[in-house]
Amino acid sequence: MADSSLLPKGKFSIDLDSSDEIEAVTNDVNKLSTSDATKGHTTVIEHEVEVRLADLQADPNSPLYSAKSFDDLGLHENLLKGVYEMKFTKPSKIQERALPLLLANPPRNMIGQSQSGTGKTAAFVLTMLSRVDYDIMAPQALCLAPSRELARQIMEVVLMMGKYTPVKAMYAIKDSLAKGDKIDAHVVIGTPGTVVDMVRKRALDPTKVKLLVLDEADNMLDQQGLGDQTLKVKNVMPKNCQFVLFSATFPENVQKFTNRFAPEANEIRLKASELTVEGIKQFYMDCKNSNHKAEVLSELYSLMTVGQSIIFVRRRDTAEKISQQMTKEGHAIVFLHGQMDGAGRDRVMDDFRKGDIKVLITTNVIARGIDIQQVNLVINYDIPVDGNGRPDPETYLHRIGRTGRFGRTGASVNFVHDDQSFDQMEAIQNALGCDIIKVPTDDWEEAHKILKKALK
Numbered sequence: 001m002a003d004s005s006l007l008p009k010g011k012f013s014i015d016l017d018s019s020d021e022i023e024a025v026t027n028d029v030n031k032l033s034t035s036d037a038t039k040g041h042t043t044v045i046e047h048e049v050e051v052r053l054a055d056l057q058a059d060p061n062s063p064l065y066s067a068k069s070f071d072d073l074g075l076h077e078n079l080l081k082g083v084y085e086m087k088f089t090k091p092s093k094i095q096e097r098a099l100p101l102l103l104a105n106p107p108r109n110m111i112g113q114s115q116s117g118t119g120k121t122a123a124f125v126l127t128m129l130s131r132v133d134y135d136i137m138a139p140q141a142l143c144l145a146p147s148r149e150l151a152r153q154i155m156e157v158v159l160m161m162g163k164y165t166p167v168k169a170m171y172a173i174k175d176s177l178a179k180g181d182k183i184d185a186h187v188v189i190g191t192p193g194t195v196v197d198m199v200r201k202r203a204l205d206p207t208k209v210k211l212l213v214l215d216e217a218d219n220m221l222d223q224q225g226l227g228d229q230t231l232k233v234k235n236v237m238p239k240n241c242q243f244v245l246f247s248a249t250f251p252e253n254v255q256k257f258t259n260r261f262a263p264e265a266n267e268i269r270l271k272a273s274e275l276t277v278e279g280i281k282q283f284y285m286d287c288k289n290s291n292h293k294a295e296v297l298s299e300l301y302s303l304m305t306v307g308q309s310i311i312f313v314r315r316r317d318t319a320e321k322i323s324q325q326m327t328k329e330g331h332a333i334v335f336l337h338g339q340m341d342g343a344g345r346d347r348v349m350d351d352f353r354k355g356d357i358k359v360l361i362t363t364n365v366i367a368r369g370i371d372i373q374q375v376n377l378v379i380n381y382d383i384p385v386d387g388n389g390r391p392d393p394e395t396y397l398h399r400i401g402r403t404g405r406f407g408r409t410g411a412s413v414n415f416v417h418d419d420q421s422f423d424q425m426e427a428i429q430n431a432l433g434c435d436i437i438k439v440p441t442d443d444w445e446e447a448h449k450i451l452k453k454a455l456k
C-alpha cells in the first residue's frame, strides 16, 4: 500500500548540529466530553501579550526564538493550515530544533528538553500527525501522559492541529472504552496503566505503532511511580518504533533510564541555569504556623484581583479542607485530586478551563503539563517534596510553570511556616539558582503592591 503519511519525502538528514539555526475529521474521542475552552484560548491574545511575544520571538536568547518559520520545517500543507489556524505565527526554539530531527528518515529517537510552556506539545503532535499512514486504520502513534487531564489536553491539540487531516484519534484512559470495544484509530493518547490494560485485553493492538511519545518523560520513567507501567508499554512496541521523550526536566537520577529507553537519541538539553522561565516572578510568604497559612491565603484572595490561579497542596484532605473554607468565604473554588472519579475530574477541569471557576486547589496530580493561559498565579501552599520528603525542585518548576505560558507573565507564591519548610524552599532556590523574594504577611498594603506589580 502507498504510504499516505504526511512526511516530507527525503528532505532531512540527521544532523544534530543543524540545530542552529477538510472537514475535520473524526471527533470520535471515545465519547468523552472535552472542553471548548481550549479551542478559543489560543485564538484571543491581548495586544500586550502579542507585543511581548513578538519581542521574545525576535530575541535569540529567548526559548521562544526561532530563525525559521513553520513553512521552513518541512511540514505537510494540511498540518500548516492547522498550525496557522491556531494562530501560531512562528515556531519556538524547541519546535524549530526538534521537528526536523523528529521527521528525518530513518526515524531516530529523541530526548527533548525545553522550559515549561514553550510548545513541546506541538513538536510531538506534529510528529505523530506526520508519521501516521492515514490509509491504515490501526494505532500507529501512541502518546503516554501522566494524568488523564494532560491526555485530554493533548487530544485537543491533536484534533486542532490535525483538523485538515483525516486523523482519527482515541483515548486510552480510564473508562474511555466500553467493554468489548477496540481502539481503531491512527493516534492514541493514554495513561500508561490503562494502555497496559488495553493491550492485555487485546483492545489495543500495538503491532503497527511506529512512534511512542512520552510526554513528561522523566515523570513517566520514575521508578517510584509510573516507570514500571511505561516499561511494559515499551516492551510491546514493534522493533523499529521511534521513541520520543519530552520534558522540561530530566533530573540526573532518571537520565540512565531515559538513555536506555531511547538509545542513540538525538538530544536537545537545557543547562541547569536555563530551567526557570523568565516571565514567572517567584515570591514567598513567611507564615507563623500552619493555621496561619490558611489565614494568609484568605487575606491574599480577598485583597488581590487574580485572573485564574492554582493552589498546590501536598495532601488530598488539605485540598478538600481549604476548598471548603474558601467556599464559605465566598470564593469560586474547586478541588481536584487523584482519588476522584474520572467524570468528576473532567467536570472540574472543564469548568476551570472555561473560566467559570477562578481558583483550583489540587495536588501534584496536575502539576505537569496543564496549559491554561489565563492562570497568572500559582501558590505552593505546601512546598513540594518527593516521596522521601526531600525538597523537589523538578516538581516546583512544573508547578510554577502552570503560569507564564508561552511568553506570558505570572507569579508564584510559596508559603513557608517553620524552619523545615523554609529550608526546603531554600534548597529548591539553591538547586535552581533562582530568586524567591519575600512578601510581608504583616503589611498587606506592601504585599498588595508587590504582588499587583508582578501580576500586571
Ligand SMILES: Nc1ncnc2c1ncn2[C@@H]1O[C@H](COP(=O)(O)OP(=O)(O)OP(=O)(O)O)[C@@H](O)[C@H]1O
Residues within 6 Å of the ligand: 042, 087, 088, 089, 090, 091, 092, 095, 114, 115, 116, 117, 118, 119, 120, 121, 122, 247, 248, 368, 369, 370, 371, 373, 401, 402, 405, 406
Ligand atoms: N509556536 C507557537 N506560537 C504561539 N503559541 C504557541 C506556539 N507553540 C505553542 N504555543 C502555545 O503555548 C502554550 C504552551 O505550549 P505547551 O503546552 O506545548 O508547552 P510545554 O512546553 O509542553 O509546557 P510544559 O512543560 O508545561 O508541559 C500552549 O497554549 C500552546 O498553544
